[in-house]
Ligand code: SF4
């Protein structure tokens with residue numbers, strides 16, 4: 001029930017859209033989002049799109065994860 | 080970018096674990112972090128994260144599964160409705176096995192009542208449209224994440240003039256029980272805040288916890304890398320003596336949350352007192368259907384009131400939901416209480432703490 005998944009929007013209607021994950025298509029209400037376009041990634045929870053994923057923020061998160069300050073600090077001390 | 084695989088990278092996970100170990104060395108004592116969300120609990124077990132945490136970091140599960148905290152009295156009301164001629168009950172699948180005081184919905188269905196599992200509350204509206212001579216009741220449980228989809232279904236029913244659709248609402252909100260837990264017996268040093276509840280309510284909901292109670296909060300995604308990074312951020316705050324709300328999951332959670340969803344919630348629901356299975360009554364922790372939408376309120380339409388039901392005294396769910404006990408402390412665990420035949424609610428839903436322990440516990444202990 002609480003399982004939300006990032007799905008790719010493939011069709012957009014007035015109140016709902018069709019979104020896809022791993023080849024499975026489901027319709028989702030889009031009344032809680034501002035603007036939805038084909039190709040967007042949305043988080044779908046119990047048939048409602050609750051959030052749009054932001055690609056720039058996702059890249060930024062991965063960058064922050066790769067940039068592991070403490071580990072590097074330790075390496076500096078060793079060398 | 081598929082937003083999943085990238086956040087499960089094993090090499091990166093190992094680096095994050097190393098980083099966590101270094102951060103944890105700065106702690107002057109062992110700390111207790113609580114993940115309040117059932118989906119986090121499940122992710123921790125499924126990805127075998129628990130054994131990776133350093134000695135000084137203890138993780139406990141909180142009350143973050145709406146199914147787990149649904150009181151038996153609510154289930155009894157749903158069963159009363161299921162037994163009412165002409166009523167179709169529609170629900171998320173995880174509600175079926177929740178024990179009421181006498182029986183459960185799955186047993187009622189076995190006895191011939193019309194109980195149907197739907198994927199979304201919108202599907203329940205469709206059921207109502209295709210069965211105009213029946214009354215279709217949707218069992219509305221869930222936190223701020225799920226409540227908007229139920230509100231959206233009510234708005235759809237209104238827009239389309241569907242008159243035979245109602246919701247038996249038992250929605251709950253997260254910040255209030257977190258505050259109640261903070262004042263409780265267990266000293267919680269930091270919160271891993273629920274990911275998708277936060278997508279709706281934003282960072283604001285946890286501010287009081289940080290500012291008034293001095294408990295660090297980090298909103299964290301559900302992928303293993305997110306969880307590791309969220310724990311690092313929490314440990315860092317504790318080590319530095321800070322307490323603020325940080326957002327690790329900003330690719331999904333905006334600081335202000337989902338303002339449109341908040342407006343839909345405020346339109347359809349109003350704050351109410353609610354009873355949490357295991358935790359008891361918590362003021363302002365529930366969402367009841369607003370009088371503006373009372374024709375969609377099953378409580379009103381069928382003149383129901385929630386009975387006060389005593390829970391099985393041997394079940395430790397309450398202590399588990401407060402982070403005071405663990406599944407293995409319960410004498411019923413894996414004997415009288417199993418996922419097939421749950422006694423307490425923590426065993427019902429796949430993300431309940433006892434169910435996660437039952438399914439993955441041995442493996443994660445073997446890895447330890
Ligand atoms: S078990 Fe069901 S209700 Fe509980 S957190 Fe998981 S999905 Fe949500």
Ligand code: SF4
Nearest residue numbers: 395396409416423433
């Ligand atoms: S094992 Fe069963 S009875 Fe015991 S606490 Fe868990 S859910 Fe409750």
